[in-house]
Amino acid sequence: MLLAINIQNSAITLGCFDRQGNLCVVSHIASETRQTAEQYACGIDSVLRLRGCDAGKISGAIICSVVPALSGVLREAVEILCRCEVVNVSSGVKTGLSIRMDNPRVVGSDLVCVAVEAAAKKQLPALVIDMNTAVTFTALDESGALVGSIIAPGMRIGLESLHTKAAQLPSIGLTRPHTGLLGKNTMDAMASGMLNGTASMIDGMIGRCRDQLGDNLTVYLTGTDAELAAPYLTETVRRVDDMVLYGLHRIWMKNKRREI
Incomplete structure (x- = not known):
């Protein structure tokens, strides 16, 4: 294995x-x-x-x-x-990926992994949104080259910042609000802000990336917080759980020939 x-x-x-x-x-x-x-x-x-x-x-x-x-x-x-x-996964590892960035050697290995997996799916151009501590957007053009990225704060960082920087706001877990968009209490209001606010940001970024990459843009959503955010998106995305892991497997296969 x-x-x-x-x-x-x-x-x-x-x-x-x-x-x-x-x-x-x-x-x-x-x-x-x-x-x-x-x-x-x-x-x-x-x-x-x-x-x-x-x-x-x-x-x-x-x-x-x-x-x-x-x-x-x-x-x-x-x-x-x-x-x-x-x-x-570092600059000396074969990925088969063309990286058109200012300094390809310092591109995050997680971005490389999702880009390798997205390129292999052949649905290009593509945008991979990975939701973890940060929300990253990795863009591939029609040739499958990694042409740029966007990095934004993740939802858990946002909630932590609200608690530490605003004296009257409590520390809460990342859960779906019980009262819908408009919170009827502080905790639901904070949860709505994180979920609906992040989803709106993602929707907006997808639209802007589509303007730059093409109307036939394929969008993938992955990461630990993807399941929570997905229901709040209005844009069409393809959920792929553990996309980084699949990219890692592909990179291994490109570098090693022996059985696992």
Whole structure:
């Protein structure tokens, strides 16, 4: 099996692919920069076992990370646990992707992964919206080249900022408001602001990207918060869960030929 790891600021997503390329296990652990490689190895082993996956059957691993402090730690953790080859998505890894940015070497590896997966689907031009700590928009032109991106604050950052910067606003979880668009209490008003406000921003960005990339733009929605936001969008999008993981699998296959 192949272990694909997507390291984000809030959480780390683990995915196991079988030899046929099927994503058979998806699990999550918290991102914590204070944990050691040994602690992460124990955590990964535990969550995979809960999902019925034996870490001993993992013969390769690939990592994408937006948290540099955790990249080496997770690599070491996987080497301790699985004793297998580990690939980090970086500038030296083959992706088959044309990146038309000012400095292709510093483009986020998560953007590269979703772009690789979107290009493989052949529905171009394309826009991938990945909703995590940040909301990222990754744009591909008709040739499948990554031609630009947009980065906006995520909903959880927005709620945290409201609580810390506004004295009378409470700390709330990201849940759907009970009273619809117009909140009847502070918590519903905040939830509506985050969900409807973020959805309106996404709708507007899709429209502006369509003006630049073409009317036949295909839009994908992914990320940990995609399920919450999707019902509030008015634009047509294609939900693809765990798009980064699928991109990681494709990148592994481009770089390694042996069986997993």
